[in-house]
Amino acid sequence: MRPATGATLLLVLPFALLASSPALVSAQAVTGRTVIEALEFEPLVFEQPSADRHEVDGIEILLLEDHTLPLVSVYAYFRGGYGLFAREDYAVAMGLPSMLRYGGTTRLEAEVVDETLEYFAIQASFGSAGSSITSTINSLAEHLGSALDLWGDMLTSPRFDEAEIDAWKGQQLESVLRRTDDPARLAFSEFNRLMYGDHPIGWEFESEDFAPDRVTRERFLDVHSRIVCRENLVLGVTGDVSWSEAEPLMRALTDRLAPCATTLPEAPIPDVRRGGGVFVIDRELEQAVIVMAHATDVRLSDDAAFYSATIGNSILGAGGFSSRILARVRTEEGYAYSASSVWTMPRRHEGILGAITRTRPESAIPAIEVILESMAEMKEAPPTEEELSTTVDQIVNGFVFNFGTASQIVSRSMFYLAQDLPDDWLERYLRGVQSVTPASIQRAFLENLNPDEMTILIVGDVDRIGREALAAFGPVSELEVR
Amino acid sequence: MRVAQERQRRIRLRSARRGPLRIIAAVVLGLAFTLGAPSPIESQESLGERLPVREVTLENGLRVLLLPRGGAPTVSFVMQFGVGGVHERLGTTGIAHLLEHMLFKGTETIGTRDVAEERALFSQMDEAHDELLRAREAGDVGRSAELEESIGRLEDQARTYVDSNEFDRILTRAGARGLNATTTNEATIYFVELPANRAELFFALEADRMTNPVFREFYSERDVVIEERRMRVETSPPGALFEAHLAAAYSVHPYGVPVVGHMSDLETLSRAEVARYYADYYGPGNAVLAMVGNFEPDEAESWARRYLGPIPRGEEPPPVLSVEPEQRGERRVELEWDAEPLLRIGWHVPSAEHDDAAALGLLTSILTGGRTSRLHRRMVTDDRIATAVFSSVGPGDRYPRLFQLDVTPVSPATTVDLETAIYEEIALLASEGPSEEELGRVLNQVAAGAIRRLESNLGLAIQLANSESLFNDWRETFRSTARLGEVTTEDLRRVVAEYFTRSNRTVATLVRPHQP
Numbered sequence: 001m002r003p004a005t006g007a008t009l010l011l012v013l014p015f016a017l018l019a020s021s022p023a024l025v026s027a028q029a030v031t032g033r034t035v036i037e038a039l040e041f042e043p044l045v046f047e048q049p050s051a052d053r054h055e056v057d058g059i060e061i062l063l064l065e066d067h068t069l070p071l072v073s074v075y076a077y078f079r080g081g082y083g084l085f086a087r088e089d090y091a092v093a094m095g096l097p098s099m100l101r102y103g104g105t106t107r108l109e110a111e112v113v114d115e116t117l118e119y120f121a122i123q124a125s126f127g128s129a130g131s132s133i134t135s136t137i138n139s140l141a142e143h144l145g146s147a148l149d150l151w152g153d154m155l156t157s158p159r160f161d162e163a164e165i166d167a168w169k170g171q172q173l174e175s176v177l178r179r180t181d182d183p184a185r186l187a188f189s190e191f192n193r194l195m196y197g198d199h200p201i202g203w204e205f206e207s208e209d210f211a212p213d214r215v216t217r218e219r220f221l222d223v224h225s226r227i228v229c230r231e232n233l234v235l236g237v238t239g240d241v242s243w244s245e246a247e248p249l250m251r252a253l254t255d256r257l258a259p260c261a262t263t264l265p266e267a268p269i270p271d272v273r274r275g276g277g278v279f280v281i282d283r284e285l286e287q288a289v290i291v292m293a294h295a296t297d298v299r300l301s302d303d304a305a306f307y308s309a310t311i312g313n314s315i316l317g318a319g320g321f322s323s324r325i326l327a328r329v330r331t332e333e334g335y336a337y338s339a340s341s342v343w344t345m346p347r348r349h350e351g352i353l354g355a356i357t358r359t360r361p362e363s364a365i366p367a368i369e370v371i372l373e374s375m376a377e378m379k380e381a382p383p384t385e386e387e388l389s390t391t392v393d394q395i396v397n398g399f400v401f402n403f404g405t406a407s408q409i410v411s412r413s414m415f416y417l418a419q420d421l422p423d424d425w426l427e428r429y430l431r432g433v434q435s436v437t438p439a440s441i442q443r444a445f446l447e448n449l450n451p452d453e454m455t456i457l458i459v460g461d462v463d464r465i466g467r468e469a470l471a472a473f474g475p476v477s478e479l480e481v482r
Numbered sequence: 483m484r485v486a487q488e489r490q491r492r493i494r495l496r497s498a499r500r501g502p503l504r505i506i507a508a509v510v511l512g513l514a515f516t517l518g519a520p521s522p523i524e525s526q527e528s529l530g531e532r533l534p535v536r537e538v539t540l541e542n543g544l545r546v547l548l549l550p551r552g553g554a555p556t557v558s559f560v561m562q563f564g565v566g567g568v569h570e571r572l573g574t575t576g577i578a579h580l581l582e583h584m585l586f587k588g589t590e591t592i593g594t595r596d597v598a599e600e601r602a603l604f605s606q607m608d609e610a611h612d613e614l615l616r617a618r619e620a621g622d623v624g625r626s627a628e629l630e631e632s633i634g635r636l637e638d639q640a641r642t643y644v645d646s647n648e649f650d651r652i653l654t655r656a657g658a659r660g661l662n663a664t665t666t667n668e669a670t671i672y673f674v675e676l677p678a679n680r681a682e683l684f685f686a687l688e689a690d691r692m693t694n695p696v697f698r699e700f701y702s703e704r705d706v707v708i709e710e711r712r713m714r715v716e717t718s719p720p721g722a723l724f725e726a727h728l729a730a731a732y733s734v735h736p737y738g739v740p741v742v743g744h745m746s747d748l749e750t751l752s753r754a755e756v757a758r759y760y761a762d763y764y765g766p767g768n769a770v771l772a773m774v775g776n777f778e779p780d781e782a783e784s785w786a787r788r789y790l791g792p793i794p795r796g797e798e799p800p801p802v803l804s805v806e807p808e809q810r811g812e813r814r815v816e817l818e819w820d821a822e823p824l825l826r827i828g829w830h831v832p833s834a835e836h837d838d839a840a841a842l843g844l845l846t847s848i849l850t851g852g853r854t855s856r857l858h859r860r861m862v863t864d865d866r867i868a869t870a871v872f873s874s875v876g877p878g879d880r881y882p883r884l885f886q887l888d889v890t891p892v893s894p895a896t897t898v899d900l901e902t903a904i905y906e907e908i909a910l911l912a913s914e915g916p917s918e919e920e921l922g923r924v925l926n927q928v929a930a931g932a933i934r935r936l937e938s939n940l941g942l943a944i945q946l947a948n949s950e951s952l953f954n955d956w957r958e959t960f961r962s963t964a965r966l967g968e969v970t971t972e973d974l975r976r977v978v979a980e981y982f983t984r985s986n987r988t989v990a991t992l993v994r995p996h997q998p
Contacts, residue, residue: 030789031690033591044679046555069933114853119923121930140930171869174892181821183717287712321650331646334705337713390655397657400677403554
């Protein structure tokens, strides 16, 4: 990627790692701690590319040119996902991206869309999250106009072919049937259901979601008209294209979008489970999957509580080998291949604080104990200065990786725009994490960690794990899998 | 790579001699695609082959590939050793992968407070481990338990001298991303990305671990690998079926042995065996370093010479001479599992270096590459008997492989229904071959893919190192893509007819346990 045409910011990151006086090194033995500690690093100076902001008919479009290769990507972000709809519309709202891709357009049958995309080697992807629907198209630059014409058709004039809807339904029902085949998938879906109940985060497809009256062409058309409309859209463009080339194409695309007929509601606020307890799904498996968490209320925001919790979570267990849970559960005890903490910090509602691992049944209880001990220690004493500096140094020294590709930069800016985050959120984050102290991390855990409220879910062989021993973590209940 | 060099030529899509009617319909409807001139991938050197890679071979045999590019000041490193699952022997399977883990454990000076004290304890715990294996063989449960406890105690004692994960922490503090490694049948690949101003750190650390590795925390890490196997195989229906299928398809060649290793081997691997394996295969003469990103090649070369140049060349790795005999008759394996069914079929085909490799590679796209491919259309779209169908050629590159199909049926369709549909489509392809339209579509995707594969620095470093390590030429990966453009519909028909026979296939099914 070459430097962008947009505004650039000269960024200097003057943090030298292991800075000390240079050492004379023998040509025969250029190894070892002495050599590594003697290294000095120049400050990293780089132009921080940013996307140009344009507007076409009131729709924001972010552009970052990148003429390295003859490829162009166009990204659409629509505010509005399954989390903003009632359960009756869950299947249709979740399935909307798939049907935009596979359901044909009013002009072209589904099969012709497939053939055209594949013949011209156009990559079109569609995805959904709780509060958004996204789509990206990537094409050779020389076919951009035609690719966008087709993509515009798929987004704005979907056919929602009945046969394709039916085929999609069949595949989703098969997926429902297979949910219990993978112990991790089973554990995560049941845990979300336990913690969030009848809230979109806790939803998982069930066969009733695909009842004939719930999944119809008319319902798809209705949900589509409420999400894929002008006011919900942010567009982004990267690649081998200039604004003068892109503008008429973007205009042609946005012209096809109808205004939003209704404003979608805010996502509902979840009532996160309280009270703790141990839940087991008894399966004769060689490895138990363990998920645990309790409700917390640290929100994503530009304040000390958020940054302290974020860095604290990294030190506790989200920071890979430098974090305590992985170091103890994996490196020291050999209990598990993977183990990490989880601390979600949504913007508008509570999140959860907990941990995930999987281990042989006989190690499940010791592993839970080690995780709970590691958590308790975060309350008992502040982390060391070294732990804090390791975590912050990684973010600060690796800041340049936020600018690795044009796609990364534009997608991030689109997300900030769509979610009403400030333009300079990344810079605020960089400053914020550097203001965290060991004491503020300890405070974050003192205020938010409540091991007694921990809900623990285990999918595994309960006899080998030890049914009685599990009671030490709270009342044990068998969970019925639907 | 510079902009000017990469923009010299625009790739052209291949037009089918008999253009697809539906595409024409799309054009009539206003989607005015330009059908380009015939594909240039047939005749010209590809973009990949023209990358300005600087090749340096150090005196100790280490091959260094340097590809400076513009963009953000970061550098992607890939260090690939030419050792993997195929170099293992029965009884010590999984050793290459365990060694991959052990190389993150530090050195004589990194990750330790007193290496001499550690080593003294290694001797004690390794002696206890040797005795443990004898006790297990003798069925002495009591003594085995004592020895296991003793090993655990000694490892805890040794840990008092260990600064766990310091190797990782040094890179983490430097802002590294993606520090990881992977082991395949033919290679062990380490990768990391660093901010450009800290690139020298990679060389200093890599030189240290290639020269002075210490296999500390050995027995707990072996337990970690055992847990990895439990996750990927013992509790994973697709992982277990994959393993059962390869074991049935290969009776002699090590492609039939899981790279992660058999459970009973993992439980007995010793520190001494790992050290010996390291000495045999981890010399610079068996390694390739690829570096792609925003850096000065002169400086990088000088670091390579300075830090990695003094490392002794190491042993010549022993050759792999096992040859899988011709399969005479269909093989079938059934795996009972409390899960919905799965199907896996493999036909024996030649190695990636064989003349038919290009046609077989293209055949994966003809059969399952996208929604218009033959098997997807037949089984997922038309008959609706499968949710997904994938094909691949593997499980390695250098030795005769399998053309593999993985299919997930949709209830109530059975694996028998899937097999019937697959064999019908195979028979059709063997008699008529694909159409020019199908070939054109697939080649257009190959042409665009030849550009897309150049996008990521780390992706490029992986491709360069792998091609050089496996085929002694970093350009080979791009040439093999270019050779796809020479494949004809008749080539495709012929390879299907030749290899996709009943007697040459191995079929694995995962089914619910049968009622007694």
